[in-house]
Amino acid sequence: MTEVRVRFPPSPTGYLHIGGARTALLNWLWARKNGGKLILRIEDTDAERSTQESIEGIIDGMNWLGLDWDEGPYFQTEFSDDHNRAAKQLLETGHAYKCFCTKEELDRKRESAMAAKQDVRYDGTCRHLSAEAIAEKEAQGIPHVIRFKVPKVSGKVAYDDKVLGTIERSYEDIEDFVIVRSNGKPLYLLCNVVDDIRDRISHIIRGQDHMSNTTRQVLLYKALDAQVPVFAHMPLTLDLQKRKISKRSHGEIVAVQFYREKGFIPWALCNFLALLGWNPGTEQEIFSREELIEAFTLERIGKVNSVFNYQKGNAKFFTDPKLISINEQYLRSMDIEQLAELVKKDFIEQGIWDEVYDTEKREWFLNTLDLIRDRFHTIRDFATLGRAYFADDYQVEAKPLKKNILKHPDLKKWLPLLAQQFSSLDDFNKESTEAESRALAEKLEIKPGIIINGMRTALTGQLAGPGMFDILMAIGKERVIQRLSNIDHLYNENE
Numbered sequence: 001m002t003e004v005r006v007r008f009p010p011s012p013t014g015y016l017h018i019g020g021a022r023t024a025l026l027n028w029l030w031a032r033k034n035g036g037k038l039i040l041r042i043e044d045t046d047a048e049r050s051t052q053e054s055i056e057g058i059i060d061g062m063n064w065l066g067l068d069w070d071e072g073p074y075f076q077t078e079f080s081d082d083h084n085r086a087a088k089q090l091l092e093t094g095h096a097y098k099c100f101c102t103k104e105e106l107d108r109k110r111e112s113a114m115a116a117k118q119d120v121r122y123d124g125t126c127r128h129l130s131a132e133a134i135a136e137k138e139a140q141g142i143p144h145v146i147r148f149k150v151p152k153v154s155g156k157v158a159y160d161d162k163v164l165g166t167i168e169r170s171y172e173d174i175e176d177f178v179i180v181r182s183n184g185k186p187l188y189l190l191c192n193v194v195d196d197i198r199d200r201i202s203h204i205i206r207g208q209d210h211m212s213n214t215t216r217q218v219l220l221y222k223a224l225d226a227q228v229p230v231f232a233h234m235p236l237t238l239d240l241q242k243r244k245i246s247k248r249s250h251g252e253i254v255a256v257q258f259y260r261e262k263g264f265i266p267w268a269l270c271n272f273l274a275l276l277g278w279n280p281g282t283e284q285e286i287f288s289r290e291e292l293i294e295a296f297t298l299e300r301i302g303k304v305n306s307v308f309n310y311q312k313g314n315a316k317f318f319t320d321p322k323l324i325s326i327n328e329q330y331l332r333s334m335d336i337e338q339l340a341e342l343v344k345k346d347f348i349e350q351g352i353w354d355e356v357y358d359t360e361k362r363e364w365f366l367n368t369l370d371l372i373r374d375r376f377h378t379i380r381d382f383a384t385l386g387r388a389y390f391a392d393d394y395q396v397e398a399k400p401l402k403k404n405i406l407k408h409p410d411l412k413k414w415l416p417l418l419a420q421q422f423s424s425l426d427d428f429n430k431e432s433t434e435a436e437s438r439a440l441a442e443k444l445e446i447k448p449g450i451i452i453n454g455m456r457t458a459l460t461g462q463l464a465g466p467g468m469f470d471i472l473m474a475i476g477k478e479r480v481i482q483r484l485s486n487i488d489h490l491y492n493e494n495e
């Protein structure tokens with residue numbers, strides 16, 4: 001088998017979005033599965049729409065997702081000599097011809113063909129111009145495009161799509177398409193093929209939206225005497241209303257960067273993207289990198305469009321519930337050291353990282369992450385919902401503040417009292433703190449829940465969380481005492 005060489009060739013005209021990332025991922029999987037190569041090629045020929053910012057965004061996004069490439073980034077604009085040479089070759093070998101028809105003429109013909117309900121495709125006027133006629137027009141300075149000469153044969157041009165089976169189109173249905181503009185610039189359709197031939201691409205895995213080009217591109221491969229690569233066209237990703245997802249209609253929710261900022265786990269997003277249009281044939285939903293590489297096949301790419309079921313209006317997230325669920329499953333079950341790496345990056349960004357979490361407080365740090373991760377949805381939650389474990393400037397959420405603190409004004413006295421009891425404990429452990437808390441409730445003749453819930457909210461700012469006495473151990477004696485003794489401010493600021 002020839003070497004597997006795949007490519008991810010984004011046009012750098014916007015950020016890396018969900019659909020682009022899925023294309024990159026599936027190509028990456030195929031390369032890794034086959035010990036092949038992934039080539040990153042930036043298709044920047046559209047100078048007006050390509051931006052440096054977009055190039056950087058794509059590269060950053062790929063890096064963040066952990067999708068490494070083996071060659072490139074190559075830039076399409078650097079290979080214009082190859083594109084021009086190929087156009088020349090097609091002319092010389094009789095696979096293309098110069099067309100001097102003006103836009104006005106073409107428009108006029110099209111309009112009258114439309115009115116007469118006739119074929120509107122190019123009629124081939126310049127297909128058989130003699131060498132003299134061409135020379136004469138050129139001498140007069142009449143501009144020309146170059147058109148591909150589609151063979152005038154009956155029958156069909158066909159290719160074998162790994163997902164969709166044999167795709168064919170009658171030669172008669174394909175017009176002599178333009179490959180070089182009148183300004184001398186080769187069209188994307190040609191550049192793309194020339195680059196894939198030069199880069200020795202063996203498999204082209206791309207969206208079905210490119211299928212309208214593929215048969216014409218197959219003709220180009222053949223005319224250029226190159227081997228036609230294997231094609232695998234993926235379904236499109238649509239929203240619930242069956243619209244193609246795009247920045248214009250959906251905003252940031254379709255950008256990879258959005259998920260990075262929200263604290264999603266890069267591989268969880270990849271896992272989700274893989275299932276968006278690819279089906280393992282089993283119920284398995286969570287795949288490690290190795291498992292996914294192993295399980296992935298082109299044949300199991302879906303034929304029908306997939307739905308990115310983003311949900312607008314959910315209080316915390318505006319995205320596909322399946323993505324949230326996969327992210328949570330990773331968060332809860334992933335190796336704690338790996339989780340710590342991700343949290344560290346976020347803490348550094350949030351300004352709450354402390355070097356001791358890497359040294360003398362490593363064990364505490366890992367245990368605390370493990371203790372609190374069960375209720376969290378994203379990496380960002382450690383710095384927000386879990387902030388009280390790591391910093392003193394945490395927020396007390398409105399609901400528990402009202403319910404567990406403000407509703408019981410006497411906690412103003414009781415919690416400092418409990419703090420005093422705790423400070424006199426020789427051994428500040430789960431059992432001793434629980435016994436003290438219950439003894440106080442008994443003495444005051446109140447339900448222990450009042451003390452315990454008040455304490456939870458005062459210490460963590462949250463309504464719910466891990467077991468109360470685990471929390472005390474994680475926060476530590478000194479901070480517990482300090483926070484319980486200074487409960488006043490919660491009343492002063494909120495009454």
Ligand code: GLU
Binds near residue numbers: 009192206
């Ligand atoms: N540059 C094209 C795009 O971003 C990719 C075309 C292809 O995969 O052949 O849509």
